Amino acid sequence: MTKRRALITGSTSGIGLGVAQALAAAGHDVALSGFGDPEAIERLRHDIETSHGVRCTYRFADLSDPAACRALVADTAADLGGLDILVNNAGIQHVAPIPEFPAEKWDQVIAVNLSAVFHCSAAVLPGMIERDWGRIINIASAHGLVASVNKSAYVAAKHGVVGLTKVAALENAKRAITVNAICPGWVLTPLVQRQIEARAEAEGKSIEEASQDLLGEKQPSGRFVTPEQIGAMAVFLCSDPAASITGTTLSVDGGWTAQ
Numbered sequence: 001m002t003k004r005r006a007l008i009t010g011s012t013s014g015i016g017l018g019v020a021q022a023l024a025a026a027g028h029d030v031a032l033s034g035f036g037d038p039e040a041i042e043r044l045r046h047d048i049e050t051s052h053g054v055r056c057t058y059r060f061a062d063l064s065d066p067a068a069c070r071a072l073v074a075d076t077a078a079d080l081g082g083l084d085i086l087v088n089n090a091g092i093q094h095v096a097p098i099p100e101f102p103a104e105k106w107d108q109v110i111a112v113n114l115s116a117v118f119h120c121s122a123a124v125l126p127g128m129i130e131r132d133w134g135r136i137i138n139i140a141s142a143h144g145l146v147a148s149v150n151k152s153a154y155v156a157a158k159h160g161v162v163g164l165t166k167v168a169a170l171e172n173a174k175r176a177i178t179v180n181a182i183c184p185g186w187v188l189t190p191l192v193q194r195q196i197e198a199r200a201e202a203e204g205k206s207i208e209e210a211s212q213d214l215l216g217e218k219q220p221s222g223r224f225v226t227p228e229q230i231g232a233m234a235v236f237l238c239s240d241p242a243a244s245i246t247g248t249t250l251s252v253d254g255g256w257t258a259q
């Protein structure tokens with residue numbers, strides 16, 4: 001295994017943290033980014049570094065700002081001496097029917113979930129092209145392939161990420177650079193916990209009942225996908241046997257999109 005240097009956006013919690021831990025466990029240097037309590041983030045960073053014997057850095061960036069996206073990639077590349085792997089994972093959700101969907105929420109979801117993927121990829125690709133090796137992994141969603149009501153911005157952004165993934169893959173197909181999208185189903189992270197709590201409150205149900213309803217509606221397995229399972233897929237995509245997988249979507253969704 002060749003040791004690589006990876007930036008994972010939105011890696012202070014949930015799926016991004018699972019991916020960072022899995023890449024570190026596979027021996028790669030990792031860079032964390034995202035929001036959160038500085039002391040808790042420092043503990044995460046230190047734990048990853050000491051548990052896996054790799055370098056682990058952290059930088060703050062608000063990825064709704066295009067300049068901050070590009071600066072995050074440049075600064076992280078300077079920290080680690082280059083970037084071989086970019087995992088575009090940071091994402092947010094807002095739920096409302098289209099007529100009631102606030103325009104500023106639309107702009108925010110598109111900025112973080114779609115435009116940041118473009119800006120970070122644009123900033124990281126020149127170094128990958130120069131070294132003729134790279135992996136870009138976009139964490140899209142089952143909602144990059146199919147829709148649900150009340151998630152207009154999220155579904156539009158995730159479908160956009162799938163399209164952008166294909167373009168970036170084609171532009172680099174002759175090089176040892178692959179670009180793919182992982183499409184998870186429901187993963188129990190803070191992003192989904194908030195949706196479960198809102199549902200429980202709206203329907204007067206317990207958190208357990210609301211979780212089961214959420215899974216029952218979409219995910220035939222009836223079980224949450226785990227951040228570890230998404231991390232394992234990312235590790236595989238970064239490995240040499242995955243060199244011919246490019247421009248595609250990998251569903252890890254308990255059967256959601258088979259229906």
Ligand code: NAD
Pocket residue numbers: 009010011012013014015016033034035036061062063064089090091092112113139140141142183184185186187188189190191192
């Ligand atoms: P999460 O809320 O646990 O983590 C989101 C991460 O993004 C955090 O680190 C947060 O600090 C960061 N972030 C949010 N806004 C940001 C901003 N403006 N700038 C920089 N960082 C920002 O959510 P999660 O469920 O782990 O989601 C991670 C990704 O996986 C998202 O793109 C999400 O759409 C996708 N996804 C999640 C699920 C799921 O069921 N949880 C399913 C499919 C896809």
